[in-house]
Amino acid sequence: MKNEVMGGSRMTGFIFNIRMKCFLAAFAGALVVSLAACGDATLDANFVPENVDVIMVTDERGLGDMAFNDECWEGCERAADEFGINVYCIEPESSEMYASKINEAVGMEPKLIICSGADMEYALMDIAAQNPEMKFAIMDTNEIGDNVAGITFRDQDGAFLAGIAAAMSTESKIVSFIGGEQSVVADAFQYGFSAGVATVASDIYINTQYVGSTTDTDAARMLARAHEALGSDVIFQAAGAAGIAVIEAV
Known part of the structure; x- marks a missing residue:
């Protein structure tokens, strides 16, 4: 079985990594007027x-x-x-x-x-x-x-694209979302990912769980391995620093 992890440094176009960069590049442009000197x-x-x-x-x-x-x-x-x-x-x-x-x-x-x-x-x-x-x-x-x-950011939009990619990549018809702490922001990632998967196919099962922390790498690693054991061949993580353990686990 091939296993793929979306999020973190292995998905270079992933919105989680570029959301702040996009904002600050534009925001700095607005600031330059008052900071020109x-x-x-x-x-x-x-x-x-x-x-x-x-x-x-x-x-x-x-x-x-x-x-x-x-x-x-x-x-x-x-x-x-x-x-x-x-x-x-x-x-x-x-x-x-x-x-x-x-x-x-x-x-x-x-x-x-x-x-x-x-x-x-x-x-x-x-x-x-x-x-x-x-x-x-x-x-x-x-x-x-x-x-x-x-x-604020439309995090669900980037996650939606990740969901489409996951649905087009999965062979087992089982994909996973692993979040950090459950929150409005994390839920937006989950919602967008699930919607993206459903857009491609209705018969793909989405296994969704939260680590409960954005720093607990041990818990994130165990969760990722459990999802892999249950058949997920694509895992989308939005778990902060804990997400690195998700990538390493699979």
Whole structure:
């Protein structure tokens, strides 16, 4: 049986890897008007530039999550390189630190603060209201204030194409979706994938499960092997860092 894994680094066109890049490339273009006078780019996340233009505040997973934080920071680096802006990253160690770290970013007086996690919304809401002169952006959240840009993505569209590819590739007529933590975003991937499969054929069984974590590689690996044992010859993963274990398992 041939086994294929979609998602992560092995599917180069997969929307999960390009969603942030597409946004930030366009977003940086909009920023260039106000940042045209900036100096050389700063690419090191650990270096604090004298004049920061854009600060990214990660969620508690931080950089190295092989998911949204890394993608967002890669976009910031690209913007720094292409538009000569200074970017900086702040990494809260827990969700309890969101408010203090966003306030830390505010104190550095950048032109824009980007929060990469939807679960940062409530912490950001009050801070944005207290700092109406500051501009903020937050991922996977609708706009929550006059000075906050809510950035959402049609993740289901890329997953739909992956579903079509899976349906056209499967020989066993069994395919799998493995998500990380169940959420609105993860469910969008699952919904799109299932719809794509159904578009091609109605007799393909879709085995859907969530790891329950985006970092538990052991659980993800066991889940992938279980799906393979049950006959899945194509697995579509949207499980963050845990998804690497899915790829390695099969």
